Amino acid sequence: MSQKNRLQSGGRIDRSKPLTFTYNGKQLEGFAGDTLASALLANGVDLVGRSFKYSRPRGIVAAGAEEPNAIMQLGATEATQVPNVRATQQELFSGLVAGSTNGWPNVEMDLMGLVGKIGGKMMPPGFYYKTFMYPQSMWETYEKVIRQAAGLGRSPKEYDPDIYDKMNQHCDVMVVGAGPAGLMAALTAARGGARVIIADEQNEFGGSLLSSKETVDGKAAAAWVASVTKELEANENVLVLPRSTVNGYHDHNFLTIHQRMTEHLADRAPNGQVRARYHRVRAKWVVLATGAHERPLVFANNDVPGVMLAGAVSTYINRYGVVPGNELVLMTTNDNAYRTALDWHDAGRKVQAIVDTRKNPTGPLVEAARERGITVMAGSAVIDVQGSKRVSGVSVASISEDGSKVTGSVKKLSADTVASSGGWSPVVHLSCHTGSRPQWNDEIIGFVPGATVQKQLTAGAINGNFTTSGALEQGKQAGADALEKLGLKAADVAVPATVEIKESKPMALFHIPHTKPTSQAPKQFVDYQNDVTASGIELACREGFESIEHVKRYTAMGFGTDQGKLGNINGMAIAAKFLNQSIPETGTTIFRPNYTPITFGAIAGRDCKELFDPERYTAMHKWHLEHGAKFEDVGQWKRPWYFPKAGESMQEALNRECLATRESVGILDASTLGKIDIQGKDAREFLGRVYSNAWAKLPVGKCRYGLMLKEDGMVFDDGVTSCLGENHFLMTTTSGGAATVLTWLELYHQTEWPELEVYFTSVTDHWSTMTISGPNSRKLLEELTDADVSKEGFPYMDWKPMTVAGVPARVFRISFTGELSFEINVQANYGLHVWEKLFEHGAKYDLTPYGTETMHILRAEKGFIIAGQDTDGSVHPYDLGMGWAVSMNKPFSFIGKRGMKREDCVRSDRKQLVGLKTIDPNIVLPEGAQGVFDPTAPIPMPMVGHVTSSYWSANLGRSIAMGFVKGGLDKMGEKVYYPLVDGRIVEAEICSPIFLDPKGERQNV
């Protein structure tokens, strides 16, 4: 049998289903039910990586989320690469390809090992700060080397072919963890009629029971687990989530769960299935039944492969049928870990000794060991380990009663495996996420969840109740408490019977002494992943770091993917001892989300590619696509930018569109303009308060342009509002400003002027808006309507209802091009019909579609501003030369009136919007260019304002621009200079921004 450490029978694996996988290029075999870690151990793989700083060989230590060393790179192809997967949490599947991430170029023959041995000496705690801060410019170089040496995984270089998604969930009770406590809590809550979600990070429910030989309800624990799980699954109000890690516990009982849906099946999700799902849960009550992690002991060379957690060794034996070695030495501070020696012995392999740090261990488990003939060495400790790529022996010595020093002579034992247990640390991580500080509990020698503001209950080992019977009892209680708080009636649930084995008092010991002082002893590792040692923590304390938060940051303890699950308590205890204070006085660092790493795909969900950001389309979008439009993003709208013909450059297309509009007729899809229907007897008054100009006398049938200001007097939006009825107006806004303006109106109405009778409703999407513009636009419209659209019958700035191409429409005679224009509004369900009819009839006039860029050029020729391009929130109407759009005589004030009168707003040298004509008419100034009055001034030259709009005008045969110039309105005809990045200085003359038809004769025809 190639799996030399595999037992012939036992465990929850299926020996009839062998699976082949590849590890570091080598083909190995495991069984269905294995994790990658158990399969590696079955095959006798000792080495899974190299350490971060010292490049020391490392092996598998744990069997769960707390594993610090077996951090794998997964993926059979480039696109399916997944970094930093814990081998202990990855289920084995056929064809799995894994490699160790640490170790460069490979774990067995590590070049960095040599460097590391030298580098390690040069890398004491705080080495980033000490070594790499200066010179700062070198940091990028250091970082590259360190990253590679540090052996963090790598991300794929190709697109991830799998999909991930998110689901929102709601429940009465969210149970985190499906061990004995969680299962009982869920069962109780579910039977009481609550809506329950129960999630567990493992593939099977059961938690500690999966690797235990206990009985529950008189049968094998697994049978009880199966029956409870079955009942939960059958209840339609219960959502059962295996392979689902509750990674974050946020405010207001909002929890995030990372469910791995197919990662146990294949490299790529089969049949396009969702690979991982991110659940966003709102829970009325949360039951944390997260269990506990075993705490290793800190002793010299405790990182040699073969040194493991006692509980993990039992898990591998009982759950996976793998004995990860031949000769075991167990070091423990408690009775609980004796089980590991018994399991090892019962599996037929040799237990060299149980080394118990307590003077007089007693109790049934101790007796059971002695009955099996196992040597129990009381009052002793494993103070050192021999071996480099695998444990070859240990040094054992007697220690003082308080565990602070070695008292006896050192004895050597041969061993290939060292299991250690310093007791159990409750998994308080999720409780910490909500801001709750954990409390030290002397009784259990660990931190338990502290006071919380969340609607949170806890049950089982998280409370320090490490027995199965206690977990079951507390689980039931938590479920019952939740039911009561929810106002649901109590459920009929009996706590199943268990057989309790009495355990005697454990010893509070974290750091095993050595014959040499800590600073001179071989390395005693606290945090494997970051190579933090006991002497490193002492050094940090010696250097003045007394706060545990500072010690953490200085030494990098708890920084890795394992987030200190294994080492933090030991580190705090060592710091406390050194600082001569208690652990509660030293305190603990706080755990933050996420509990374990989450793949970015799950965080992105389906919000990627074409679903990343909604694209908003008008009713005519299909036509635009069919006619080769290039699109521009305006907010989320896709607006046609220009319509190039075959072989045309952008500028050529713009020139053609501009000339066609001025010479015949052009058409623009203006549907994206914000449109707000306003009704009420005070609508007119309201308009007068939110616009800077006057609205009192606008008659029905007329349109008016308005500027909207913020309280500070600065322009924030503009548009034309039309009087549809005495108490009925249609407001238009900029395309990007529609939602902001509606919110603004509602805000002022609801908070400042609720007495005004006025209602607002958005009709942006309801109306399709198309503008025909140019000298032939009237002729075109006449062909499609019976209405009188003559100069006299339908004058400039009027609107009229009429039928266009058979469709009822509101037509507005307003113009943003300065040409004779008609803005046709029809219900959007008929927009494309009217648009196409216009083209049918427009062919003879060479009706030319144009996009936003031509619109920008045409309006700039007329000096019309675009809010957001020619304004930036710092200019008032007078700065824009638009004092004509301000009425200071309105009986009620308007928003911005007082703001505009502030001292700074009335300075004569404010930056003001003017036209700019380059002396060389062929030069188009870059938008954003900064002007100066004196180009010979020493650098930094005083800057006087920037170019806001700049185009080539085909109609004028030259460049045109608008921009801000200090005091510009009084500087007509004067020069301003634009030094460009390429060294050129462009000279321009300040002029009126109205470059074309200053009298407005073209639109008034």
Added chain:
Amino acid sequence: MSDVKTEAVTVSVINQLPDASIQGQSPLFHADLATIAKSGPKTGGVTLKEEALLGHLTLRMNPENADQLKAAEKVLGVALPTQPLTSASKGDVVVRWISPDEWLITVPGLKAFEVETAFQKEMKGHFQVVNVSGGQTIVKLSGKYAQYVIKKSSPIDIHPSEFPVGKVVTSVFAKSSAIIRRSGENEFELVIRRSFSDYLWLWLQDASREYGLVIEA
């Protein structure tokens, strides 16, 4: 085409529909659901149907004004739902509560102008009725798995105990928004905006793919 004058307010109400010879194009017209319905799968976990070209009217008024409530009931044949997040329906008229002073009324497309006009005639005082038929459409999702599609898209709780038949919410839907109404045990109506409809059509196809999507014309 007529302007309707009432005592207190003068508003412009026009019949916006052309004669039947001109086909209206709903927001999902371009998706050609009819063809997909013919050629696509006939069974699946989620069924999608566009309730196209209905008349959509936004009503704004004071819910404490008894005369206006009476007038609304007279026009619609059903009382306005004043309980938040509820709806009322009778025949082909559905009224959805949107906010304390706003309702969305849907009627057959051809009846919109008639209802609009009736409001102007029957209702006095301060109110607003706006035809928004061109700006939105209704997508109906039904089937056993329709609820999962909603759960992927919106943070609201749609468990029947929290979201019974008839309940209405306006909420985020993917990265857009929707007015969601439960019209049956396994049936939801989404009122979505025209400009976002293509995005939501893509989203809904994607979100229902694992359950099997059936298009009904």
